[in-house]
Amino acid sequence: MKKLTIATRGSKLALWQSNHIKSLIETNFPEVSVELKIIITSGDKILDVPLAKIGGKGLFLKEIEESMLRGEAQMAVHSLKDVPTVMPEGLLLSAITTREDVRDAMLSEKYPDISSLPQGAVVGTSSLRRRMQLALQRPDLVIKDLRGNVDTRIRKLKEGEFDAIILAAAGINRLGLRDAVTYFYPIPLDEMLPAMGQGALGIETVNEPWVLEIARFLDDENSRIETSIERGFVDTLQGGCQVPIGVSARVGEDGKVVVRSTLGMPDASETMGDEIVVSRDQTDGVGEAMAKRLISQGAMELLQRAEAMANGAAQ
Structure with a gap:
């Protein structure tokens, strides 16, 4: 029997998410046994400083990814909104699960x-x-x-x-x-847009064929479309959780995808955003195109000022 180790944080939510994926894998791949390896991350240790000040949500992944690169685990289950848009060499964002409530x-x-x-x-x-x-x-x-x-x-x-x-x-x-x-x-989406990938689980794995086969089973096509748009938008703006960015892509039953975005200063003294509707089969590069449209209106300069304000408030 093959053994798959999932590296996970020890919080109740992280353990729920990892056990949920463990159950799905063991049910559908009876030849695989799954165990969890609990890892305490930097983000779990530093609780008295705002995340924007100490490097953002990537701090919840660093030690988990290092464990995977050392060969101690083959998979990690993350809240996708916490996963940076650039993956470390040797690791892949191999699956994005069906989304829960994105709000x-x-x-x-x-x-x-x-x-x-x-x-x-x-x-x-x-x-x-x-x-x-x-x-x-x-x-x-x-x-x-x-x-x-x-x-x-x-x-x-x-x-x-x-x-x-x-x-x-x-x-x-x-x-x-x-x-x-x-x-x-x-909170309705017209009152508050979520973070990129919110509501979905991101399955990060090592680049091994048998692990990738398992991950493919966990992937949801609509979630992949939506979150790829959202992550493309944030990546083009070079924005993490150190700056205020909300983005939502929703695949509708009519085959249309509605994409909405907002960004600005933490105190809302300046904001901007956009909305576009495209067909489900024309989503390649949509997030990047929306970001570039906002960049042409001064989004990068606005986000630089937003980051400076956030860092100043966190002093």
Whole structure:
């Protein structure tokens, strides 16, 4: 029997995701046994500094990727929104799973949605993208940094540290935590665009034929189309989580793909965005083309100022 080792973070969400993929593999490849190898990453250790200040979400991958390159594991399961657009030499983004809910969600003990938050309410998020879009809707809100795993963030909400917190809806759904708070409000896409790849799992593997065969089974065509557009958009803008960028590509039942984007300053003092609709069979280069259109309108300069503002706020 072949043994496949999945390198994973030790958080509840990371373990849920890795066990979910483990179950799918063992069910469909009975000749393969799967074990998990838990790795503590730099991002798990540094909890008192905003991510934008210490190098972004790639910090959750570095040690996992090093373990794979040493031959200690053949696969890793990531939230795709945390995976940088450039992969290390020797490793491949071999599959993108069927997407869960792509939206962000507001969790609160007192308030059912963003519009019902009182003047000056304190909202927790570690994301510059969410910060910008919240500030655009509600400039009166006090937005404070929020780090830690999902349980920690919900505990801080329940202890009254925040009036509301913003998390990815997919993580809450996967962990079955919708009832852990009084109000769970999935934020419509016309109120808040998600991060690239949000709601999908990215399967990173070593470049070995038997591992790639397993990964191919996990790949979802619509998710691949959507997230390739989103990742192409962000890659062309050279943007990670150090700058506020939201992007959504959605494949519709009518065969059309709607692509929407937003970017700007963390305080929403300047923003820009775009929307295009293309057919499902004409999506090659769409994300890159949208990014170039915004670049011609000054997007790169705007993002440079956004990064400087984010770094200044994180001092």
